[in-house]
Amino acid sequence: MSDLNDLDGGMFGVKGTGDTSGYGGLVRAAVRPGSSQRPYGSYFDEVADELERAYPLFSDAIERVVVDRGELTLHIKRERLVEVAKILRDTPSLRFEYCLGVSGVHYPEEKGRELHAVYPLLSMTNNRRIRLEVSAPESDPHIPSLVEVWAGNNWNERETYDMFGIIFDGHPALTRILMPDDWPGHPQRKDYPLGGIEVEYKGAVIPPPDQRRSYR
Amino acid sequence: MSTFNATYDPYASSRETTEGTVYSVTGGDWDQIATEIGESKEERVVVNMGPQHPSTHGVLRLMLELEGETVTECRCGIGYLHTGIEKNCEFRTWTQGVTFVTRMDYLAPIFNETAYCLGVERLLGITSDVPERATVIRVMMMEFNRISSHMVALGTGALELGALSPMLFAFREREKVLDIFEHISGLRMNMAYVRPGGVAQDLPQGSLTKIRETVKELRKNFKDNEKLLVGNSIWVKRTKDVGYLDLAGCTTLGVTGPVLRATGLPWDLRKTQPYCGYEDYQFDVVTANTGDTYGRFLIRMGELEQSLRIIEQCVAKLEKLEGAPVMVADKKIAWPAQLALGGDGLGNSLEHIRNIMGESMEALIHHFKLVTEGFRVPAGQVYTAVESPRGELGVHLVSDGGTRPYRVHFREPSFNNLQSTAAMVEGGQVADVVAAVASIDPVMGGVDR
Numbered sequence: 001m002s003d004l005n006d007l008d009g010g011m012f013g014v015k016g017t018g019d020t021s022g023y024g025g026l027v028r029a030a031v032r033p034g035s036s037q038r039p040y041g042s043y044f045d046e047v048a049d050e051l052e053r054a055y056p057l058f059s060d061a062i063e064r065v066v067v068d069r070g071e072l073t074l075h076i077k078r079e080r081l082v083e084v085a086k087i088l089r090d091t092p093s094l095r096f097e098y099c100l101g102v103s104g105v106h107y108p109e110e111k112g113r114e115l116h117a118v119y120p121l122l123s124m125t126n127n128r129r130i131r132l133e134v135s136a137p138e139s140d141p142h143i144p145s146l147v148e149v150w151a152g153n154n155w156n157e158r159e160t161y162d163m164f165g166i167i168f169d170g171h172p173a174l175t176r177i178l179m180p181d182d183w184p185g186h187p188q189r190k191d192y193p194l195g196g197i198e199v200e201y202k203g204a205v206i207p208p209p210d211q212r213r214s215y216r
Numbered sequence: 217m218s219t220f221n222a223t224y225d226p227y228a229s230s231r232e233t234t235e236g237t238v239y240s241v242t243g244g245d246w247d248q249i250a251t252e253i254g255e256s257k258e259e260r261v262v263v264n265m266g267p268q269h270p271s272t273h274g275v276l277r278l279m280l281e282l283e284g285e286t287v288t289e290c291r292c293g294i295g296y297l298h299t300g301i302e303k304n305c306e307f308r309t310w311t312q313g314v315t316f317v318t319r320m321d322y323l324a325p326i327f328n329e330t331a332y333c334l335g336v337e338r339l340l341g342i343t344s345d346v347p348e349r350a351t352v353i354r355v356m357m358m359e360f361n362r363i364s365s366h367m368v369a370l371g372t373g374a375l376e377l378g379a380l381s382p383m384l385f386a387f388r389e390r391e392k393v394l395d396i397f398e399h400i401s402g403l404r405m406n407m408a409y410v411r412p413g414g415v416a417q418d419l420p421q422g423s424l425t426k427i428r429e430t431v432k433e434l435r436k437n438f439k440d441n442e443k444l445l446v447g448n449s450i451w452v453k454r455t456k457d458v459g460y461l462d463l464a465g466c467t468t469l470g471v472t473g474p475v476l477r478a479t480g481l482p483w484d485l486r487k488t489q490p491y492c493g494y495e496d497y498q499f500d501v502v503t504a505n506t507g508d509t510y511g512r513f514l515i516r517m518g519e520l521e522q523s524l525r526i527i528e529q530c531v532a533k534l535e536k537l538e539g540a541p542v543m544v545a546d547k548k549i550a551w552p553a554q555l556a557l558g559g560d561g562l563g564n565s566l567e568h569i570r571n572i573m574g575e576s577m578e579a580l581i582h583h584f585k586l587v588t589e590g591f592r593v594p595a596g597q598v599y600t601a602v603e604s605p606r607g608e609l610g611v612h613l614v615s616d617g618g619t620r621p622y623r624v625h626f627r628e629p630s631f632n633n634l635q636s637t638a639a640m641v642e643g644g645q646v647a648d649v650v651a652a653v654a655s656i657d658p659v660m661g662g663v664d665r
Contacts (some may be wrong), residue, residue: 045294069338176295194307
C-alpha cells in the first residue's frame with residue numbers, strides 16, 4: 001500500500017505559464033512510504049508486541065504502522081492518543097519517558113487528514129526511539145493535548161497551534177507563542193504565502209522566493 | 217482556511233505623509249497586566265525583565281511576580297527573534313537549507329548544519345556513503361564549536377552575575393576557535409560548511425599544525441578561568457543550590473544537555489546513540505549530582521577538556537586520511553565544485569571554473585542543473601538528533617520527493633530547556649533568576665527560529 005500525495009506535471013512544476021524546459025510532458029508522482037508488514041525488524045516488533053499486550057484496543061487505536069529508513073512510526077487515531085501515550089510512558093517494558101515535542105505538517109491534498117502532528121518519543125531506559133503521528137481534518141483541527149502526559153510538550157503544542165492552527169484540546173493555556181497574540185492566520189500552513197518583495201540587481205528584477213520559477 | 221490578509225496589518229497602522237508612508241508600531245499586553253494586578257488586593261509586584269535586558273541572553277522577556285525579594289511566579293515571553301527559518305527552508309533546495317539552519321542557534325552553527333545534513337542523508341539513504349574524512353572533519357568542527365559555545369555560556373554567565381574577568385578570558389579563547397573556523401571555512405559564524413553528503417571543502421594547507429597549536433594553547437588557557445571560578449567563594453555562593461531541577465523535573469519538562477547531566481544521569485547522545493562515528497572516540501561524559509547552577513557550570517568546564525581530547529583524536533585520524541575525499545562520490549548529489557578560498561573570499565575553485573567555462577559543456581550543464589534545481593530526495597520523513605552544547609538537537613524532515621524540503625522542524629534544546637525557567641526560579645530570590653537563566657544557556661535565535 002502506498003500513498004499518492006502529489007502529482008506533478010513537468011520538470012519545473014510551473015502552472016498556468018509556458019514551460020520552457022522541454023520536459024512539460026513528464027508526469028512524476030511522489031509516493032510516500034506505505035504501511036509496513038511484520039516483521040518490522042530491529043526492536044520495532046518488540047515495541048509493537050509490548051504495546052499490544054499492554055493496550056487491548058491496539059488494533060482499534062493504531063491506524064497503521066510504518067517502518068521506513070530505520071524509524072518506526074505509529075499512526076494513531078486522535079481519540080486514542082492520550083491513552084496510547086500514557087501506556088507508552090508507564091509500561092515498564094516501553095517506558096518512553098521523553099516526548100521530544102511536536103512537529104506539525106500540513107498536507108493540503110490529503111482530504112480529511114490535512115493536518116498532521118508528529119511526536120518523536122525517546123526512551124532513555126531502553127535507549128529506543130519511536131514516532132507517533134496523528135492527523136486531523138482542516139475543518140475540525142482538534143487533537144487532544146499531551147501536556148498531562150509529558151508536561152514539556154506545553155510550549156511545543158503552543159508552537160504547533162501558532163504555526164498550523166491545530167487546536168490541542170485540554171492544553172492549559174493554548175495561546176500563540178512565537179507570533180504576536182493577534183496575528184491573523186497560521187504561517188506554516190501551505191496556503192499561507194511566504195511573502196517577500198522583488199529585488200533589483202544590476203537592472204534585473206528577481207522575484208520573491210515563493211514566486212520564482214520552481215523546479216519540482 | 218487561512219485568514220491571511222495582505223492589505224491589513226494589525227501591528228503597524230500606516231498613514232500617508234508628504235515624506236512617505238509612516239507606520240506606528242504598537243503591541244504589548246503590559247498595560248493590561250499592570251491594571252489587573254492593581255485591582256487585586258494582594259501586595260504583589262510584577263516586574264518586567266526584558267525583552268531588552270543585559271542579562272537575558274538575547275531578546276527574552278521574563279514576567280516576574282514578586283513578594284518582596286521572592287519570585288512567586290515567572291513567565292517567559294519569547295518570539296522576538298522569530299524569523300520563519302523553517303518556512304523559508306520550504307522554498308529553497310535541500311542544499312540551500314544549510315545556509316538557513318546554520319543561523320538558528322547562532323552559537324552552535326555546526327551542530328545545526330550537521331543535524332540537518334544527517335537528516336537529509338538518511339532521507340537519501342546515503343548515510344554510509346559519506347566519506348570518513350568528511351565525518352571526522354564534522355566531528356572536529358562540532359567539538360571546536362562546543363568549546364566556543366561553552367565559552368560564551370561561561371563568559372556571559374559570569375558577566376551576568378557581576379564577574380567581569382572570566383568573560384575576557386572566555387572570549388579570548390572563543391576568538392581562537394573562531395580563527396580556526398575562519399581558517400577552515402572562510403567564515404567565523406554561520407559558515408554553511410557541512411553540506412548534505414560531506415563538507416563544503418577540504419581543510420586548507422597547514423590546518424592540522426594550526427589546530428594542534430590551538431589545542432595546546434586552549435588547554436593552557438582554560439586554567440585561567442578554572443582558577444578564577446572553580447571554588448571561588450563568591451561564585452559558589454551565587455550558584456550553589458540555585459536554579460535546582462532534579463531528574464524527575466528534567467524528564468517531565470523534556471530538558472536535556474548539561475542541565476540533565478547535572479542531575480547525575482550520564483545521558484549524552486554521543487555515547488548513548490552514537491552518530492558520526494562517535495563510538496570510535498575516547499572521551500568521558502561529565503556529570504554532576506547537585507542539579508544546580510554550580511553543577512551545570514562544572515559540567516561545561518569539564519566538557520571543554522573532553523572536547524579537546526576528541527579534537528586530538530580527530531587530528532590523528534585526519535593525518536592518516538590526508539587526500540581522501542570529503543564529499544560523496546555520487547555526482548548527482550555532491551556539489552559540483554569544491555570551493556576554494558581565493559584572494560576575494562570563498563568561491564568556486566578556479567580550476568572548476570576553467571573546466572565548466574572552457575572545457576566541458578556537459579560539466580557546465582551538470583553544474584547548472586545541480587545548483588539551480590538541486591537534487592531530488594525520495595519521499596518520507598526522518599528524525600535525526602545530535603548532542604548540541606545545550607542538549608538534544610533534533611531535526612524532523614519531511615520530503616515529498618521534490619527538490620525542496622516539504623517540512624523542516626528543529627527540536628531546539630534551548631526552546632525546551634527554557635520551559636524549565638519557572639520550575640527553577642519560583643520560590644527563589646529575584647537575583648537568582650539571572651543565575652538560573654544563565655545556567656540553562658538559552659540562545660534565543662534557536663528558541664524562536
